[in-house]
Amino acid sequence: MNKKCTEADYRLFVKECKKWIKEFGLTDWQVYFEKVDMENYGHCLLNGKDRTVTIAFCKEWGEQELRPKTREEISRTAFHEVLHVVVYGLEYLADSRHVSRNEISEAAEALVVRLTNFYFNRG
Numbered sequence: 001m002n003k004k005c006t007e008a009d010y011r012l013f014v015k016e017c018k019k020w021i022k023e024f025g026l027t028d029w030q031v032y033f034e035k036v037d038m039e040n041y042g043h044c045l046l047n048g049k050d051r052t053v054t055i056a057f058c059k060e061w062g063e064q065e066l067r068p069k070t071r072e073e074i075s076r077t078a079f080h081e082v083l084h085v086v087v088y089g090l091e092y093l094a095d096s097r098h099v100s101r102n103e104i105s106e107a108a109e110a111l112v113v114r115l116t117n118f119y120f121n122r123g
Contacts, residue, residue, distance in 0.1 A: 003061045003069050010035050012071060013042070013057040016078030024118050026085050029053050041067070041077040044084040048092050055081050086114060 014033045021031060032054040036043075043056040057077075061069040084091075089107040093099045 005035070005057065005059055005061055005069070009061075009069070009074055010057055012074050013078050016075045017055050017082055020079050020082040021085070024082065024086050024114055026082070029085060031055060033057070035059055041073075042081040044081050046085065046088050048088060053085050087111065 017031070017033065021027075021029070028051055030050070030052045032052070034054060034056050035058075036056045037059050038056065039062065041058050041061065045054045045056070047053070055078075061067075067073050089110055090104075093103055093107050
């Protein structure tokens with residue numbers, strides 16, 4: 001049975017996304033948010049060339065018996081979607097036809113630095 005997501009749920013999702021975007025230092029991305037009909041709880045549409053991302057939140061929360069719609073689950077969904085932005089560089093390289101070892105190392109290093117800063121720069 002699905003449960004409708006309220007405006008309060010959406011505001012929490014956006015607030016949590018913004019918090020994690022700031023925590024991970026993803027300030028070089030232009031971020032947009034939307035609420036859409038979809039099967040997933042959340043979704044990211046990334047454009048690395050323009051450094052834009054649209055993070056979507058579901059209009060209805062499905063699978064209540066598996067993942068009840070709670071503040072924690074909405075926050076967890078926001079965190080999950082922001083992590084897609086964090087790993088974008090590696091995902092982009094994986095999709096490229098010709099990638100040098102150096103490009104992979106640079107993307108991995110950028111991710112390691114971002115995660116290190118995230119962990120050690122938390123208040």
